[in-house]
Amino acid sequence: MDIDLKQFQQVFIEECLEGLEVMESELLKLNSGSVDSEVINTIFRVAHSIKGGAGTFGFNQLTEFTHVAETLLDDLRAEKIPLIDGHINLFLQTVDCLSAWIQLLADDSESIPDAAESLKQQYNQYLLPDGNQDKLAMEDDSLGKPNPSAMKEHDDSDWLISFVPGQDILKQGNEPRLIFAELAEMGELKVTPKLENLPVWKDLLPEDIYVSWDLELISSVSDAQIKEAFEWVEDDSTIIITHPSTLPQSAESEAADETLSESIVSPVVTKKIASTKSAETNSIRVSIDKVDALINMVGELVITQAMLGELGQNFSADKLPALKKGLTQLSQHTREMQDSVMKIRMLPIQFAFNRIPRMVRDLSEQLGKNVLLRMHGEETELDKIMLEKLSDPIVHLVRNALDHGIETIEERKLAGKSDVAYLDINAFHQGGEIIVEIRDDGRGLNRAKIHAKAIEKGIVNKDLHYSDNQIDELIFAPGFSTVETVSDISGRGVGMDVVKRNIESLGGGIKIESTTGAGSCFSIRLPLTLSIMDGQLVKIGSKTYILPIMSIIESLQLKDGMVTKLADDTEVFKLRDEFIPIIRLYQVLNHETSLKRITDGLLVVVESGNNKYGLLVDDLAAQQQVVIKNLEENFMKVSCVSGATILGNGTVALILDIADIVKRVTAERYQSQHQGQRGHVAA
Amino acid sequence: MDNNTLTEIDEQSTQFLTFIMAEEEYGVEILDVQEIRGWESCTEIPNMPAYVKGVINLRGTIVPIVDLRQKFGLENIEYSAITVVIVVKVLVEDKSKVMGLVVDAVSDVHTIAHSDINLPPQLGPDNGPSVIRGLVSIKDKMVVLLSSSLLLDLEQFQNIENLNVHNTPPAMVANG
Numbered sequence: 005m006d007i008d009l010k011q012f013q014q015v016f017i018e019e020c021l022e023g024l025e026v027m028e029s030e031l032l033k034l035n036s037g038s039v040d041s042e043v044i045n046t047i048f049r050v051a052h053s054i055k056g057g058a059g060t061f062g063f064n065q066l067t068e069f070t071h072v073a074e075t076l077l078d079d080l081r082a083e084k085i086p087l088i089d090g091h092i093n094l095f096l097q098t099v100d101c102l103s104a105w106i107q108l109l110a111d112d113s114e115s116i117p118d119a120a121e122s123l124k125q126q127y128n129q130y131l132l133p134d135g136n137q138d139k140l141a142m143e144d145d146s147l148g149k150p151n152p153s154a155m156k157e158h159d160d161s162d163w164l165i166s167f168v169p170g171q172d173i174l175k176q177g178n179e180p181r182l183i184f185a186e187l188a189e190m191g192e193l194k195v196t197p198k199l200e201n202l203p204v205w206k207d208l209l210p211e212d213i214y215v216s217w218d219l220e221l222i223s224s225v226s227d228a229q230i231k232e233a234f235e236w237v238e239d240d241s242t243i244i245i246t247h248p249s250t251l252p253q254s255a256e257s258e259a260a261d262e263t264l265s266e267s268i269v270s271p272v273v274t275k276k277i278a279s280t281k282s283a284e285t286n287s288i289r290v291s292i293d294k295v296d297a298l299i300n301m302v303g304e305l306v307i308t309q310a311m312l313g314e315l316g317q318n319f320s321a322d323k324l325p326a327l328k329k330g331l332t333q334l335s336q337h338t339r340e341m342q343d344s345v346m347k348i349r350m351l352p353i354q355f356a357f358n359r360i361p362r363m364v365r366d367l368s369e370q371l372g373k374n375v376l377l378r379m380h381g382e383e384t385e386l387d388k389i390m391l392e393k394l395s396d397p398i399v400h401l402v403r404n405a406l407d408h409g410i411e412t413i414e415e416r417k418l419a420g421k422s423d424v425a426y427l428d429i430n431a432f433h434q435g436g437e438i439i440v441e442i443r444d445d446g447r448g449l450n451r452a453k454i455h456a457k458a459i460e461k462g463i464v465n466k467d468l469h470y471s472d473n474q475i476d477e478l479i480f481a482p483g484f485s486t487v488e489t490v491s492d493i494s495g496r497g498v499g500m501d502v503v504k505r506n507i508e509s510l511g512g513g514i515k516i517e518s519t520t521g522a523g524s525c526f527s528i529r530l531p532l533t534l535s536i537m538d539g540q541l542v543k544i545g546s547k548t549y550i551l552p553i554m555s556i557i558e559s560l561q562l563k564d565g566m567v568t569k570l571a572d573d574t575e576v577f578k579l580r581d582e583f584i585p586i587i588r589l590y591q592v593l594n595h596e597t598s599l600k601r602i603t604d605g606l607l608v609v610v611e612s613g614n615n616k617y618g619l620l621v622d623d624l625a626a627q628q629q630v631v632i633k634n635l636e637e638n639f640m641k642v643s644c645v646s647g648a649t650i651l652g653n654g655t656v657a658l659i660l661d662i663a664d665i666v667k668r669v670t671a672e673r674y675q676s677q678h679q680g681q682r683g684h685v686a687a
Numbered sequence: 688m689d690n691n692t693l694t695e696i697d698e699q700s701t702q703f704l705t706f707i708m709a710e711e712e713y714g715v716e717i718l719d720v721q722e723i724r725g726w727e728s729c730t731e732i733p734n735m736p737a738y739v740k741g742v743i744n745l746r747g748t749i750v751p752i753v754d755l756r757q758k759f760g761l762e763n764i765e766y767s768a769i770t771v772v773i774v775v776k777v778l779v780e781d782k783s784k785v786m787g788l789v790v791d792a793v794s795d796v797h798t799i800a801h802s803d804i805n806l807p808p809q810l811g812p813d814n815g816p817s818v819i820r821g822l823v824s825i826k827d828k829m830v831v832l833l834s835s836s837l838l839l840d841l842e843q844f845q846n847i848e849n850l851n852v853h854n855t856p857p858a859m860v861a862n863g
Contacts, residue, residue: 547731593733638785639742639751642732650744656730658742 013109016057020106023050025358028099032361034092041081047095048077054102056235060182066105069120072127073098079131094126096362163230163245165219170240171212178237180217186233191223288388290348298348301341308334346536350385353431353440356395357382360402364427367406374413374424375406381431386438390510390530394440397503397514401442401526402427404500409446409524419521421445437512437554438530445523449516451475458484476516477614480504511537511554535632539649539659541625542608545595549621550630550649550659551608557616559608559624567602572673577607577618584609586618587669589660592644598622612662619662628652632659643668700800705830706773706790709761712830713790714797714823719775719835721785723793726770740789750774752787753838764791777836788838797830799823804832 027050030043051074058066073095079085097119104117165187169180187193196218203214221230227245234243312330315323357379368375386394410425417423428443451472458478459466470478478484482501507514512530531537531554539550566577567586575586586607590597599605599622607618630649635642635658646661703714729741729752738757742749752772757763772787804821820834 595731595733633747633749635742635749637782638749639732642735644733648730648742648749650747650749654744656742656744656749658730658732 013061016061017106017110020054020057021103023054024099024103024106026050028096028362029358031092031095031099032365034087044077044081044087048074048081051077059186059232059235063109065116065120066109069105069124070102072124072131076127076130085130091130094123094130098123163219163221163223163225163227165221165230165246166216166242166244167219167234168216168242169213169237171214173237173240174213175211176236176240180213180237183233183237184217184219187219187221187230190225190229190233191221193222194220196220288349288351294344294347298341298344301337301344305334305337305341308337342536347385349388349535350532351388351391352382353384353386353391353394353438354382356386356391356398357429357431359395359399360429363399363402364406367403371406372412373406373410375410375427376424377427377429379429384431384433384438386530387532387535393506393510394528394530397506397528398429398440398442400500400503401528402429405442405444405446405524405526409444409448411447415447419447433532438532440528440530441525442528443523443525448520448522448524449476449479449518451520454478476518479516480514511552536629537632537659538627539630540608540627541651541657542589542621543623543625544589544593544621545597547593547595548625548651548657549589549593550657551610551619551662552659553627555610555612555662557609557611559606562603562605562607564603573676574673575602579609579616579618582616584616584618586620587665588620589665590620590622592665592669610662612666615666617662617666619665630657630659699802700798702796702798703830703832704773704796705794706771707792707794708756708759708790712794712825712828713755714799714830714832715773715775715788715835715838717796719777721774721776724772724774724787725768726766726772726789743787745774745785745787748785750785750787752789754789756789756791775835775838777838779836786838797825799825799832 027047030046033043034040051070055067055070055074058064058070076091077095080087080091101117101119101123105120108115108117167180167183169178173180184193184195198216198218199214201214201216202208208214230245231238231243234241237243308330312327312334315327315330319327360379361377364375364377367373405427410427411419411421413423416425426445428441430439430441430443432439455464455470455475455478458464458475458481461484463478463481463484464470480500480503484500504514507528507530510530512528515527515529516524517527518524538553540553540556542549542551560579562577567575568577568583569575575588576583577586578584586602588597588602590599597605599620602620605620605622606624607620608624609616609618611617630651632647633649635645635648642658644661644665645658646664647659648656649659651657702717704717704720705712705714707713727743729743731741732739732751738754740752740754742751744750754763766789769792770789771791771793772789773793774785774787776783776785778784804823806821807817807819818833818837820832823830823832
């Protein structure tokens with residue numbers, strides 16, 4: 005039984021963390037003065053289920069702590085005391101403290117966060133002045149570890165408990181044995197089973213419970229504490245607790261707990277059963293809708309398969325139209341199924357946005373800035389892995405915007421802006437990509453300062469002229485920071501280059517637009533998923549390669565006289581106002597080419613690291629979605645190639661890594677130049 | 688009875704799959720062999736040594752194909768209908784890797800006692816681990832046993848290649 009509990013503990017921890025996230029976001033919705041009972045209820049429910057779970061797993065101090073918070077929430081809910089800002093702050097701190105606590109539990113540590121004790125005192129302050137003293141004192145000793153003074157008030161006494169469990173409690177994952185074990189810890193317990201309701205053997209269902217019990221407990225505990233042991237089963241069961249000196253009292257009379265446990269009991273318990281093998285970080289919660297869609301699709305696929313199978317068994321020429329129809333259907337179903345499977349991995353970007361409101365609230369308070377956060381498109385879906393990796397960069401950018409971008413209230417007044425600064429975070433789809441924008445209406449980037457700093461740090465050459473855009477890009481250079489005093493919020497100068505690198509490792513990019521005095525906008529561009537991409541099939545000689553469509557800007561055919569050769573043998577051509585270097589892919593990849601002249605081929609203009617390049621290919625073939633396969637798994641990292649995929653005919657095609665090709669070509673040019681110079685010297 | 692079976696399947700013996708290349712017989716441990724396939728054309732990988740023939744799609748995984756003849760510096764032959772690819776699967780640094788080896792033909796399966804395996808003769812300087820695990824003679828014929836894990840370790844593979852490259856005079860530089 006111990007092992008079982010250990011398994012569920014992981015689920016408990018996951019659920020607590022989830023619950024705390026809900027609690028936090030709900031808390032941020034609260035305003036002092038106006039009490040939205042629905043919001044308070046949600047927060048209460050979270051606190052309550054953490055308390056209940058903690059009790060089940062024997063984390064008594066956690067139970068005790070959450071109980072205090074719950075008491076205050078209960079008073080607020082009942083409007084016994086008005087909600088003030090102090091409460092919200094206190095609850096927010098509680099959320100932090102609890103998540104630290106849960107983390108400790110997850111690490112199997114028995115220690116308690118330092119904040120817990122002081123928070124508890126703060127709670128008591130809020131609770132005491134409103135005449136809740138009696139209640140508190142009563143609750144206090146009803147907890148797992150009653151204090152010694154309170155203990156003396158009760159003499160060891162004889163409790164009689166009649167426990168008639170609901171028939172279904174075993175199915176819900178409740179285990180009477182555990183309840184008894186909990187009671188046994190409180191004192192001396194005597195259990196007498198009553199078997200009179202036992203059916204005849206053939207009617208007995210193993211999942212149902214037929215036994216009821218009479219319990220005799222000799223202990224100093226209060227009846228509330230006994231009731232807590234029955235917390236998860238009290239809805240379905242009849243529990244009568246009798247003290248020799250009091251009248252029989254049924255569990256149902258306690259109205260407050262009852263309504264709540266109703267909504268909590270079943271989900272917690274059933275989930276425990278569902279995820280016995282839960283892997284900590286690699287699990288994913290999928291909505292039933294998505295799974296249903298998938299099951300539907302599989303059903304359709306099976307039907308189509310059966311139809312085609314029948315056609316094939318006695319095929320004749322007149323069945324050709326039916327066959328064609330069936331095949332069309334098959335390809336349609338396959339595509340739909342692929343979509344549904346991919347959707348399972350997709351989660352709303354909300355998960356990456358979760359931390360932001362709290363952070364904006366805390367930081368703007370700390371910095372004395374008045375910031376209004378507006379978020380749009382939280383429902384935009386993104387691959388789970390990407391989401392996890394996106395969270396930190398977004399947080400970093402938001403911190404930067406708050407710290408560097410947005411001015412203090414005084415500065416804003418001087419600049420003739422409104423006191424309230426706006427911070428907009430938008431997520432949306434654009435052409436098969438996801439764009440996340442973080443836009444502030446602050447002071448914008450200080451280009452003169454950035455430039456000066458970059459010169460000072462030796463990042464750029466001071467004799468060269470840089471465009472505004474190029475200067476803006478400098479903030480992504482490693483080791484760059486413009487703030488004189490390093491704050492603990494941002495500005496250690498390690499961030500932006502890491503942000504950029506992280507996003508690029510996800511196959512995306514980041515851009516800045518900034519207007520002095522009017523604000524800046526960082527836009528992150530990401531592919532929808534890491535495992536499927538839109539590919540452009542190109543021919544290089546007789547070989548087929550794939551270019552990611554995401555990096556292709558356009559393709560064109562060169563005409564005579566468009567190509568100029570520079571001194572270092574680099575070929576460039578003029579596209580509108582830009583000179584774009586040409587990379588002959590067949591040279592880079594060492595393949596034969598069918599091209600006799602450069603004008604016979606096609607030039608695919610791609611973008612890599614804010615620069616454009618023209619890749620010369622023999623021909624363009626189809627565009628299609630390709631599933632990215634790893635080459636390193638069985639082989640090794642191959643230069644110029646980012647992965648492989650399997651084409652419709654079953655053969656493998658390699659996906660070109662444009663950034664790597666550019667790197668290789670640049671390195672080769674440098675080398676040949678270098679060697680060339682050496683050659684001159686020798687001559 | 689029991690004693691007999693015990694000595695027959697001796698703990699100290701291993702089964703090897705042997706194959707032919709240029710009249711010589713080579714062997715790899717049979718437990719490392721995943722399957723044997725006929726030769727099929729594969730997708731070339733750019734800028735690779737000639738012995739890396741490319742990659743194939745093996746039921747959804749990308750598997751590299753290496754020509755052992757070329758790898759061992761034997762004379763090239765045209766691939767024919769009987770040319771086979773031995774697909775080996777081995778743990779390399781805790782990860783299982785799959786690779787196809789192109790050989791002339793598959794020969795036999797032998798149970799070889801460890802005591803019968805002779806270490807390869809050491810000629811010249813020690814160049815680190817050798818892909819040759821040992822030599823064994825079966826019916827007066829010598830069989831070269833290969834270590835599949837070292838065959839699969841491509842980094843290692845390339846190092847061996849690089850060693851050879853460095854030993855030959857650098858023709859390009861001489862021209863310049």
